Amino acid sequence: MGASDSSTGKSSYRADREGTDSGYDRIYEDQAALSAYEISLFVDEIEDLLCSGVSMPLTSKALVDREQCLDVVQVLRTNLPWEVLEAKRILSEQEEVVLRAEAEADEIRQLAEQQAVFILDRSQLVKTAEARAQELMEAAEREAAQLVHLAEQDARDLYQGLERELDLLLRDIKELVAARLKKLRD
Numbered sequence: 785m786g787a788s789d790s791s792t793g794k795s796s797y798r799a800d801r802e803g804t805d806s807g808y809d810r811i812y813e814d815q816a817a818l819s820a821y822e823i824s825l826f827v828d829e830i831e832d833l834l835c836s837g838v839s840m841p842l843t844s845k846a847l848v849d850r851e852q853c854l855d856v857v858q859v860l861r862t863n864l865p866w867e868v869l870e871a872k873r874i875l876s877e878q879e880e881v882v883l884r885a886e887a888e889a890d891e892i893r894q895l896a897e898q899q900a901v902f903i904l905d906r907s908q909l910v911k912t913a914e915a916r917a918q919e920l921m922e923a924a925e926r927e928a929a930q931l932v933h934l935a936e937q938d939a940r941d942l943y944q945g946l947e948r949e950l951d952l953l954l955r956d957i958k959e960l961v962a963a964r965l966k967k968l969r970d
Contacts, residue, residue, distance in 0.1 A: 826860050 833853050837846035 820929065823864075826856055829856050 799839055830853060833856065834846065837848035937962050
């Protein structure tokens with residue numbers, strides 16, 4: 785479809801519209817979507833309708849045929865390209881996408897915080913276990929040192945006791961030997 789009818793100088797949409805009540809709908813009801821060129825022609829048509837309206841004196845306002853303007857707008861609306869409709873849908877879902885992304889970010893943040901707390905708790909447990917192990921090692925070393933000291937003391941006491949006994953035994957043996965020698969000499 786051309787931008788204008790060469791014989792009348794009107795746009796082809798206006799030329800097709802004349803003489804019918806719903807010419808725009810009839811022409812485009814079978815089309816899936818308008819091309820960018822066709823959309824620009826409809827915008828031109830709306831501009832023509834606005835410019836051809838009766839001007840109100842001393843104002844920037846004009847009287848236009850509402851039905852014609854609404855017909856053109858309706859055709860535009862029902863025949864918008866898929867990309868425009870998809871963009872409109874995406875824009876309408878933008879807030880939902882942002883909210884979902886924020887919710888996912890919060891979920892990830894909470895998970896990270898939980899993992900950090902878990903790791904910190906685990907780290908605290910490890911530190912506590914290490915401190916407890918160190919305390920137990922020190923206590924065991926002290927106890928071992930004490931046991932060694934006690935064993936050494938017991939060994940000294942036993943040795944000293946044996947030494948006294950041996951001294952007594954040796955003295956008794958010397959006395960016995962001396963007494964027998966004296967008997968043998970007498």
